[in-house]
Amino acid sequence: xxxxxxxxxxxxxxxxxxxxxxxxxxxxxxxxxxxxxxxxxxxxxxxxxxxxxxxxxxxxxxxxxxxxxxxxxxxxxxxxxxxxxxxxxxxxxxxxxxxxxxxxxxxxxxxxxxxxxxxxxxxxxxxxxxxxxxxxxxxxxxxxxxxxxxxxxxxxxxxxxxxxxxxxxxxxxxxxxxxxxxxxxxxxxxxxxxxxxxxxxxxxxxxxxxxxxxxxxxxxxxxxxxxxxxxxxxxxxxxxxxxxxxxxxxxxxxxxxxxxxxxxxxxxxxxxxxxxxxxxxxxxxxxxxxxxxxxxxxxxxxxxxxxxxxxxxxxxxxxxxxxxxxxxxxxxxxxxxxxxxxxxxxxxxxxxxxxxxxxxxxxxxxxxxxxxxxxxxxxxxxxxxxxxxxxxxxxxxxxxxxxxxxxxxxxxxxxxxxxxxxxxxxxxxxxxxxxxxxxxxxxxxxxxxxxxxxxxxxxxxxxxxxxxxxxxxxxxxxxxxxxxxxxxxxxxxxxxxxxxxxxxxxxxxxxxxxxxxxxxxxxxxxxxxxxxxxxxxxxxxxxxxxxxxxxxxxxxxxxxxxxxxxxxxxxxxxxxxxxxxxxxxxxxxxxxxxxxxxxxxxxxxxxxxxxxxxxxxxxxxxxxxxxxxxxxxxxxxxxxxxxxxxxxxxxxxxxxxxxx
Numbered sequence: 001x002x003x004x005x006x007x008x009x010x011x012x013x014x015x016x017x018x019x020x021x022x023x024x025x026x027x028x029x030x031x032x033x034x035x036x037x038x039x040x041x042x043x044x045x046x047x048x049x050x051x052x053x054x055x056x057x058x059x060x061x062x063x064x065x066x067x068x069x070x071x072x073x074x075x076x077x078x079x080x081x082x083x084x085x086x087x088x089x090x091x092x093x094x095x096x097x098x099x100x101x102x103x104x105x106x107x108x109x110x111x112x113x114x115x116x117x118x119x120x121x122x123x124x125x126x127x128x129x130x131x132x133x134x135x136x137x138x139x140x141x142x143x144x145x146x147x148x149x150x151x152x153x154x155x156x157x158x159x160x161x162x163x164x165x166x167x168x169x170x171x172x173x174x175x176x177x178x179x180x181x182x183x184x185x186x187x188x189x190x191x192x193x194x195x196x197x198x199x200x201x202x203x204x205x206x207x208x209x210x211x212x213x214x215x216x217x218x219x220x221x222x223x224x225x226x227x228x229x230x231x232x233x234x235x236x237x238x239x240x241x242x243x244x245x246x247x248x249x250x251x252x253x254x255x256x257x258x259x260x261x262x263x264x265x266x267x268x269x270x271x272x273x274x275x276x277x278x279x280x281x282x283x284x285x286x287x288x289x290x291x292x293x294x295x296x297x298x299x300x301x302x303x304x305x306x307x308x309x310x311x312x313x314x315x316x317x318x319x320x321x322x323x324x325x326x327x328x329x330x331x332x333x334x335x336x337x338x339x340x341x342x343x344x345x346x347x348x349x350x351x352x353x354x355x356x357x358x359x360x361x362x363x364x365x366x367x368x369x370x371x372x373x374x375x376x377x378x379x380x381x382x383x384x385x386x387x388x389x390x391x392x393x394x395x396x397x398x399x400x401x402x403x404x405x406x407x408x409x410x411x412x413x414x415x416x417x418x419x420x421x422x423x424x425x426x427x428x429x430x431x432x433x434x435x436x437x438x439x440x441x442x443x444x445x446x447x448x449x450x451x452x453x454x455x456x457x458x459x460x461x462x463x464x465x466x467x468x469x470x471x472x473x474x475x476x477x478x479x480x481x482x483x484x485x486x487x488x489x490x491x492x493x494x495x496x497x498x499x500x501x502x503x504x505x506x507x508x509x510x511x512x513x514x515x516x517x518x519x520x521x522x523x524x525x526x527x528x529x530x531x532x533x534x535x536x537x538x539x540x541x542x543x544x545x546x547x548x549x550x551x552x553x554x555x556x557x558x559x560x561x562x563x564x565x566x567x568x569x570x571x572x573x574x575x576x577x578x579x580x581x582x583x584x585x586x587x588x589x590x591x592x593x594x595x596x597x598x599x600x601x602x603x604x605x606x607x608x609x610x611x612x613x614x615x616x617x618x619x620x621x622x623x624x625x626x627x628x629x630x631x632x633x634x635x636x637x638x639x640x641x642x643x644x645x646x647x648x649x650x651x652x653x654x655x656x657x658x659x660x
Contacts, residue, residue, distance in 0.1 A: 025100040032110040033076040037069035039113035042120065053121035108145035115139040125547040125556035132547055133452050140540040147535040151528045174284035178274045178291050185267035185295040188551065189304050193259040195565040196305065197600065198576045204599035204610060207307040211255040211603040217246035226609050238384050239310035240342040255600045258308050265316055266304045269294050272319040273503060279327050280507040281530060289534045290507060293541040297457055299499045301550035302491040306560035309493040314343050315500050322504035325358060330369055341377065345384045348377040350497055353474040360467035416441060416483040442480035450488045454499055457544045459536040462502045464509035471501045490548065491558040578650040585648055585655060586619045595631065596623025598653055620644060620656040
């Protein structure tokens with residue numbers, strides 16, 4: 001006869017067993033049913049998505065949602081029973097809970113459904129970016145148990161020999177995928193860039209400037225640019241890489257060529273991204289994952305589609321350089337290193353941080369390469385700034401800044417931290433004397449959102465790359481201390497000083513997690529952890545590209561200051577044809593002064609100037625909507641004096657012949 005204490009203990013065990021059983025067998029399937037019901041209704045009523053997202057459904061629609069819930073619960077119950085019956089599991093056997101746990105992990109992706117439905121709410125990415133980032137993170141996390149379960153169910157090895165043809169196919173399949181990603185990216189983003197150009201959305205600053213640099217350099221006037229006050233781009237930036245690329249301009253001497261060049265140049269980053277994943281994780285498909293993440297990356301889209309900039313050309317070579325350095329291919333690293341220096345003078349400061357990261361690894365060969373990198377890059381920066389650009393002050397003075405000439409620097413980027421008239425000394429003074437203000441300034445909400453947009457597609461893996469994280473110091477300081485909003489926006493070229501480093505660090509961070517104690521703590525095999533985190537990278541990259549990237553339309557993405565043009569309307573095509581006909585009236589060698597967005601369409605000639613420079617030319621091409629202030633007054637005076645003769649007009653664009 002059991003005592004009352006024994007009976008109470010038995011009852012406790014029974015209750016715990018029932019609760020444990022319900023949690024394992026009933027709770028999660030019920031949550032999955034709720035998740036599917038929450039997602040199915042908005043997906044089947046897209047016209048009501050906005051009201052659904054704002055909780056403005058009427059009583060009839062709420063009852064309809066309950067009906068969806070009952071239907072989803074019924075389907076989930078059938079799936080659960082069928083799953084439990086597989087393998088002839090008997091009722092009450094200990095394997096019942098194990099099978100239920102396997103079922104729960106297999107269908108865990110269902111919990112992502114309401115988050116995905118929330119992401120479909122029109123304009124959510126621009127109206128509530130923090131919420132959007134949070135939902136993307138939640139949807140990504142919900143997928144991980146399913147990936148882990150699929151890894152458990154997959155064969156870990158086969159005893160029978162693999163046919164030769166199949167082994168060869170497996171070996172070359174990743175290479176075909178990477179080649180396909182490169183071609184798709186280059187073609188798609190070339191088309192997007194040209195569409196925006198033909199929609200007359202590009203400007204003198206900056207496409208016309210770089211187009212004229214290519215024209216002048218291809219004709220022997222290296223880094224010459226008539227849109228710059230001094231007639232040379234050297235006073236603005238020393239980007240000698242443009243001289244090396246300028247012979248390509250003979251193929252098709254128009255701005256479209258450099259837009260296509262930029263798209264394929266950026267797309268070529270899939271190769272080092274693939275090699276980084278394959279080298280550090282020992283898997284070709286890991287490399288494919290990072291290659292796919294590269295073409296989906298929103299910050300790359302922003303830099304690529306914002307007209308043309310020499311800094312954007314850093315993305316692909318920087319990824320190559322970091323691959324060669326981290327893989328220990330130092331001879332190739334030393335060959336590529338001077339080419340990367342030629343991209344822009346301030347890239348040398350980034351390379352100093354890369355060298356510091358190499359020194360901190362403690363590897364003898366990398367330490368030596370790091371010190372060489374720091375010495376050469378530092379000396380290069382000083383020499384270029386002092387003897388070629390004519391400005392010993394790295395940031396120059398805000399008072400002396402001239403965006404198109406004079407002693408160019410970056411002082412105007414940091415006006416909140418630099419006293420008026422100060423330079424690098426003023427910035428350092430602010431950092432030392434008031435570090436809390438600098439820290440608060442660096443971590444304000446827009447900048448935190450910016451960092452999340454960079455790190456979430458990479459599943460925050462760069463944070464685990466140990467000493468290599470010091471390679472991000474220049475990019476973080478350059479961007480987070482800036483006062484200008486475009487600097488800490490993924491829609492401009494400035495992100496290029498940071499995100500290629502983050503991409504290179506992601507495989508290193510994942511390798512460190514794999515080789516540490518984390519797999520054992522999570523109850524996962526090392527290869528299983530890698531698979532799960534690669535799935536996180538792929539899912540989050542896809543969702544981030546959908547809501548914040550430029551490949552498909554969304555309400556958030558901007559190509560610089562304007563929305564990209566994914567396809568030209570019939571009216572835009574007609575406007576462009578009329579505009580080209582207007583330009584052709586001048587002839588290809590005529591001299592012209594230009595205002596506004598007409599600039600990039602006439603910059604492929606020897607004498608093309610900004611109207612504000614008041615040069616004497618044969619023609620004047622103006623965008624009437626961009627004539628303001630003193631320039632409009634000057635233009636009206638020339639018209640009143642009979643100096644200009646109107647010879648053509650289309651829309652706001654007017655072409656005048658200068659009467660001698």
